[in-house]
Amino acid sequence: MTGLLAWAGSFIYETGFVDLSDMKNVNIRALARELNLSLSTVSKALRDSYEISAATKERVRALAAEWNYIPNAYASSLRGRRSKNIAVVLPEVADSFFSIAINGIEAAVKAKGYHVIIYLTHESYAGEVAILKDFQSGRVDGVLLSVSRETTDTAHVQELMDKDVPVVFFDRVLETLAAPKIVTDDAESAYKATAHLIAQGCREIAYLGISDSLSICRQRMAGYVQALGDHQLPVHQRNMLICTTDGAGNFQLVKKLLQRTHRPDGIVASVEKLTTTVYQACRQLQLRMPEDVKLACFSNLEIATILQPSLTTVTQPAFDMGKAAAEVLVKMLEKKPLTPKDIRIVIPSVLVVRESSVKTSKR
Amino acid sequence: MTGLLAWAGSFIYETGFVDLSDMKNVNIRALARELNLSLSTVSKALRDSYEISAATKERVRALAAEWNYIPNAYASSLRGRRSKNIAVVLPEVADSFFSIAINGIEAAVKAKGYHVIIYLTHESYAGEVAILKDFQSGRVDGVLLSVSRETTDTAHVQELMDKDVPVVFFDRVLETLAAPKIVTDDAESAYKATAHLIAQGCREIAYLGISDSLSICRQRMAGYVQALGDHQLPVHQRNMLICTTDGAGNFQLVKKLLQRTHRPDGIVASVEKLTTTVYQACRQLQLRMPEDVKLACFSNLEIATILQPSLTTVTQPAFDMGKAAAEVLVKMLEKKPLTPKDIRIVIPSVLVVRESSVKTSKR
DNA sequence: GTGAAAGCGCTAACAG
DNA sequence: CTGTTAGCGCTTTCAC
Numbered sequence: 001m002t003g004l005l006a007w008a009g010s011f012i013y014e015t016g017f018v019d020l021s022d023m024k025n026v027n028i029r030a031l032a033r034e035l036n037l038s039l040s041t042v043s044k045a046l047r048d049s050y051e052i053s054a055a056t057k058e059r060v061r062a063l064a065a066e067w068n069y070i071p072n073a074y075a076s077s078l079r080g081r082r083s084k085n086i087a088v089v090l091p092e093v094a095d096s097f098f099s100i101a102i103n104g105i106e107a108a109v110k111a112k113g114y115h116v117i118i119y120l121t122h123e124s125y126a127g128e129v130a131i132l133k134d135f136q137s138g139r140v141d142g143v144l145l146s147v148s149r150e151t152t153d154t155a156h157v158q159e160l161m162d163k164d165v166p167v168v169f170f171d172r173v174l175e176t177l178a179a180p181k182i183v184t185d186d187a188e189s190a191y192k193a194t195a196h197l198i199a200q201g202c203r204e205i206a207y208l209g210i211s212d213s214l215s216i217c218r219q220r221m222a223g224y225v226q227a228l229g230d231h232q233l234p235v236h237q238r239n240m241l242i243c244t245t246d247g248a249g250n251f252q253l254v255k256k257l258l259q260r261t262h263r264p265d266g267i268v269a270s271v272e273k274l275t276t277t278v279y280q281a282c283r284q285l286q287l288r289m290p291e292d293v294k295l296a297c298f299s300n301l302e303i304a305t306i307l308q309p310s311l312t313t314v315t316q317p318a319f320d321m322g323k324a325a326a327e328v329l330v331k332m333l334e335k336k337p338l339t340p341k342d343i344r345i346v347i348p349s350v351l352v353v354r355e356s357s358v359k360t361s362k363r
Numbered sequence: 364m365t366g367l368l369a370w371a372g373s374f375i376y377e378t379g380f381v382d383l384s385d386m387k388n389v390n391i392r393a394l395a396r397e398l399n400l401s402l403s404t405v406s407k408a409l410r411d412s413y414e415i416s417a418a419t420k421e422r423v424r425a426l427a428a429e430w431n432y433i434p435n436a437y438a439s440s441l442r443g444r445r446s447k448n449i450a451v452v453l454p455e456v457a458d459s460f461f462s463i464a465i466n467g468i469e470a471a472v473k474a475k476g477y478h479v480i481i482y483l484t485h486e487s488y489a490g491e492v493a494i495l496k497d498f499q500s501g502r503v504d505g506v507l508l509s510v511s512r513e514t515t516d517t518a519h520v521q522e523l524m525d526k527d528v529p530v531v532f533f534d535r536v537l538e539t540l541a542a543p544k545i546v547t548d549d550a551e552s553a554y555k556a557t558a559h560l561i562a563q564g565c566r567e568i569a570y571l572g573i574s575d576s577l578s579i580c581r582q583r584m585a586g587y588v589q590a591l592g593d594h595q596l597p598v599h600q601r602n603m604l605i606c607t608t609d610g611a612g613n614f615q616l617v618k619k620l621l622q623r624t625h626r627p628d629g630i631v632a633s634v635e636k637l638t639t640t641v642y643q644a645c646r647q648l649q650l651r652m653p654e655d656v657k658l659a660c661f662s663n664l665e666i667a668t669i670l671q672p673s674l675t676t677v678t679q680p681a682f683d684m685g686k687a688a689a690e691v692l693v694k695m696l697e698k699k700p701l702t703p704k705d706i707r708i709v710i711p712s713v714l715v716v717r718e719s720s721v722k723t724s725k726r
Numbered sequence: 727g728t729g730a731a732a733g734c735g736c737t738a739a740c741a742g
Numbered sequence: 743c744t745g746t747t748a749g750c751g752c753t754t755t756c757a758c
Contacts, residue, residue, distance in 0.1 A: 027751060038729040043753060053727060068522075073500040074441040075751035078734050083437070093465060093481075099457035106483065115497070118456075118481040120469065134478070137436040159431075247665075279669035302610075303664075306642040308671040390735055401745045406737060416743060438735035441750050 026069045035059055046071075077138070086114045086329060087140040089131055091123045091148050091172070095272055096300040097318045098146070101170065104322025105144060112330055114141075123245055125150035132156045135165055142166040142329045144322075147174060149211040149245075166332040170325035171316075173215045180338065182325040182345045186216050189314045189349040190223030193268050193296040196312075196351060198231045200359040202266030202294055206239040206257055208278075209270045220270045220298065239264060243274060250274065254281040258293065265293060266357075272299035275311060294357040298349075309355030317347040389432045398422060409434070440501070449477045449692060450503040452494055454486045454511050454535070458635055459663040460681045461509070464533065467685025468507060475693055477504075486608055488513035495519045498528055505529040505692045507685075510537060512574040512608075529695040533688035534679075536578045543701065545688040545708045549579050552677045552712040553586030556631050556659040559675075559714060561594045563722040565629030565657055569602040569620055571641075572633045583633045583661070602627060606637060613637065617644040621656065628656060629720075635662035638674060657720045661712075672718030680710040 032042045037056070045052045045060035052060075063069075077083040088105055090098045106116050117140060121127040128148045133156065135143060143160065145167055154174050161167055161179060170182040190207075197205050207224045209217040221240060228235050241257060243250045254277050257264060267278060275297050282289050289295060289309055296312040297304075304311040328342045395405045400419070408415045408423035409432075415423075426432075440446040451468055453461045469479050480503060484491040491511045496519065498506060506523065508530055517537050524530050524542060533545040553570075560568050570587045572580040584603060591598050604620060606613045617640050620627060630641060638660050642652075650656050652672055659675040660667075667674040691705045 028753095029751075039752080040730075040754075041728055043751095044728090047753085051727065056727080068499075070496070070499040072441070072751050073497075073502045074437045074446070075734090076753075078435070078437040078441050078736090078750090079752045079754085081734080092462075093456050094459060094462040096457060099455075099462070102456060102483070103485075116483075120465070122466075133433070134436075136431075136433040139436045276666050276669050283669070301666075303639050303666055303670075306639050306646070307666075307669065391737095392735075402735090403737075403746080404744055406735095407744090410737085414743060419743080435735050438750090439737075441734090441752090442736045442738085444750075 026067045027072065028069075031060065031063055031067065031069060035063060081138075082141045082333075083139065084114050085117050085140040086326070086333075087117050087119055087131075087135060087143045089119045089121060089128065089143060089145045091121050091146060093118065093120060096302070097171070097272065097316055100300055100318035101146075101322030101325075104319035104324075105326040107319075108323045108326035109330060114330070114333075121148045123148045123150060125153070129156045132160050135160055136163050140165070142168070142333050144168050144170060144325050144329055146170055146172040147214070148172075149214050149217075152213045166329060168325050168329045168332070170321050171216060175215060180325075180328045180332075180343050180345075182321050182328065182347070183215075184316050184321060184347055184349045186219035186349075187223035187226070189298075189351060190220035190268060190270075191227045192223075192351045193312075193314050194224045194227035195231065196353065197266035197268065197294050197296060197357055198227065198233065200266075200290075200294055200357055202264075203233060204236075204239065204262055204264045205233075205266035205268060206241065206264040207268050207270070208241050208243055208254070208274050210243050210245075210274075212242055217270055220268075224268055243277075247277070250277045251281060254278055255285065258282065258285050258287060263293075267293060267295045269295065269297040269299075272297065272301055275299060275301065275304075275307075279307065290356055290358055290360060294359075296351070296357050304352075304354065307356070312354045312357035313352050314349050315352050316349045320347050389430045390435065391432075394423065394426055394430065394432060398426060444501075445504045445696075446502065447477050448480050448503040449689070449696075450480050450482055450494075450498060450506045452482045452484060452491065452506060452508045454484050454509060456481065456483060459665070460534070460635065460679055463663055463681035464509075464685030464688075467682035467687075468689040470682075471686045471689035472693060477693070477696075484511045486511045486513060488516070492519045495523050498523055499526050503528070505531070505696050507531050507533060507688050507692055509533055509535040510577070511535075512577050512580075515576045529692060531688050531692040531695070533684050534579060538578060543688075543691045543695075543706050543708075545684050545691065545710070546578075547679050547684060547710055547712045549582035549712075550586035550589070552661075552714060553583035553631060553633075554590045555586075555714045556675075556677050557587045557590035558594065559716065560629035560631065560657050560659060560720060561590065561596065563629075563653070563657055563720055565627075566596065567599075567602065567625055567627045568596075568629035568631060569604065569627040570631050570633070571604050571606055571617070571637050573606050573608075573636075575605055580633055583631075587631055606640075610636075610640070613640045614644060617641055618648065621645065621648050621650060626656075630656060630658045632658065632660040632662075635660065635664055638662060638664065638667075638670075642670065652719055653721055653723060657722075659714070659720050667715075667717065670719070675717045675720035676715050677712050678715050679712045683710050 028039055028042050032039050042060050045057045086109060093099055119131045125148055128151055154177050157167060157177055167179045169179055173181040173183060207221055209221055211217045225235050241253060258281055269278060278295055282293055287293050299313045300315055300318050304313050324345050391402050391405050395402050405423050408420045449472060456462055482494045488511055491514055517540050520530060520540055530542045532542055536544040536546060570584055572584055574580050588598050604616060621644055632641060641658055645652050645656055652658060662676045663678055663681050667676050687708050
């Protein structure tokens with residue numbers, strides 16, 4: 001239908017003609033009345049029940065289609081005790097890991113008829129609590145959760161699980177809770193990144209985290225520490241920084257780090273957002289990368305390739321993690337038994353070495 | 364509560380102790396029974412009705428809190444004909460404009476108690492139709508919509524509006540529909556960007572769009588064409604490209620463009636995603652930016668500053684657009700009259716000139 | 727094969 | 743100020 005026809009249509013309504021296809025309250029009762037059938041027959045026909053004859057089903061379906069019948073989501077959810085909604089609770093969406101993970105989740109549940117609803121905590125524990133609390137109202141059948149950087153307490157999640165709302169963690173998990181967890185090999189990949197920097201000649205490597213409680217940050221820091229130890233390098237507290245949500249604050253923090261007498265010659269940054277910070281700080285301090293400082297960053301940014309120098313990244317399997325998490329949740333919703341393999345899925349990240357971390361002879 | 368206590372808690376339940384705060388079905392009926400009140404009294408008390416005495420309200424509230432009562436969202440929505448859910452329908456979320464706009468939307472509705480639900484069309488018209496169709500089920504009270512690149516038909520939106528679901532467009536609008544539209548000054552800012560490139564010496568400027576129907580692309584192209592004309596430059600069809608969703612395809616397209624005999628010396632890119640494409644193509648072809656090619660891109664990427672050369676952008680008021688759109692929608696939901704000013708809000712973008720577009724003497 | 731009737735949990739007339 | 747009652751639209755026994 002073209003724009004023009006649409007206008008023509010609305011003109012017709014205004015002059016009082018009624019078009020059945022646009023009737024306001026097409027419900028089962030109206031269909032039943034029109035077809036001289038009972039409510040329950042129509043309901044069953046629409047749900048393709050074996051109790052109903054093929055002929056009747058056809059009549060019902062035809063009218064439903066003609067009248068553009070759409071079942072009321074609330075009525076069926078109230079009655080049926082499920083909504084076909086899956087909640088995805090994320091700290092933020094301006095991060096390529098999460099935005100890609102969403103695609104994986106949608107890919108996994110589309111065929112199953114679930115709706116994906118995205119809730120953002122904005123890295124706030126209070127926000128996360130409020131959102132999960134709301135889920136106790138039955139709004140969603142299950143939850144995919146990646147916790148906020150502030151979250152250390154587990155009560156709000158436990159409470160939801162106690163109400164029989166299935167929860168699956170992905171990426172940022174709460175280890176102590178008995179829910180499936182889909183993660184990447186954070187420690188191992190941080191180890192790899194750190195070892196790579198060491199191999200490229202770094203001796204004073206800094207680690208930038210965003211939280212001292214977050215599972216991913218602890219794991220990544222552990223991998224970093226382990227790598228230093230395995231290569232007989234000292235672990236200095238001063239080289240392990242916790243950044244904030246505040247861009248300007250981070251900039252100052254990193255700048256100060258790079259102005260120290262014993263300036264780091266390598267940096268492992270645990271989140272994508274810190275990329276800009278480090279590049280800006282280096283630029284302002286006129287430090288050359290990779291000559292003066294080498295950088296490896298956990299990031300799924302496509303843009304890594306066009307930065308100068310191009311950015312060495314630990315690329316996480318965002319799509320696959322989202323997909324795997326959603327698949328496990330669907331299993332739970334369908335009451336299928338979980339295998340031990342479902343309880344903890346580890347999908348490895350890939351270290352992609354680019355210019356920002358490589359020892360150069362000429363440049 | 365610590366992780367340890369949470370475990371202790373679950374142990375207690377397993378041994379059969381019952382904790383009222385974790386009872387499964389706390390509903391109004393249960394509260395009423397416990398308090399020796401009627402259903403409606405409890406309901407009214409919870410909704411803070413003037414009909415109920417302060418003392419009773421207090422008793423009800425206390426027990427509700429103690430029992431951790433959470434109203435069933437479906438029951439109240441079914442009854443009250445509204446869900447307190449607002450849908451935000453977006454083409455994608457891996458784009459800083461949209462991810463920032465979401466924050467503006469949330470900021471606007473948080474205080475009003477609405478829930479923001481994000482639906483992604485993935486730039487698919489069919490997907491958009493399916494999503495809007497679903498909204499006819501009463502799932503959401505209102506819709507904020509930025510249409511897919513494929514969308515030209517308006518019937519699906521009109522149908523929703525005919526069902527009295529308020530729709531507010533933002534950014535990517537359908538001009539022919541009688542719904543409020545919140546946009547930026549696409550044509551003017553494209554004009555400004557183009558004129559800027561001309562002022563910097565460009566004579567053969569290309570325009571990269573992502574659709575020939577999308578409102579923003581048409582507007583931006585119109586501004587580009589106008590600027591060329593106003594400066595006595597010819598408008599060549601060959602310089603107006605429609606890119607696809609496919610990154611590799613775009614790369615080839617742009618590469619071919621930059622390999623032409625009369626290679627463009629300036630590019631106006633209409634969406635952020637094309638930044639990477641253009642930088643990569645230039646790099647591969649060993650074209651220097653801005654010496655050989657100057658670039659201005661519609662983008663809200665924070666990373667624009669650290670690119671080399673740093674990227675000249677048309678920065679859209681993403682947060683404010685989202686906020687304004689949500690505010691208008693809330694007005695509609697609250698049945699407040701819309702002023703003519705609400706029907707079409709234009710919030711200007713800002714041209715931020717950086718290195719990628721500036722004529723250089725020495726570099 | 728079809729239909730009557732009982733609710734899911736909540737709200738809002740309307741009575742008292 | 744509090745209670746009784748009638749649904750919202752749908753699904754699901756259980757009868758016919």
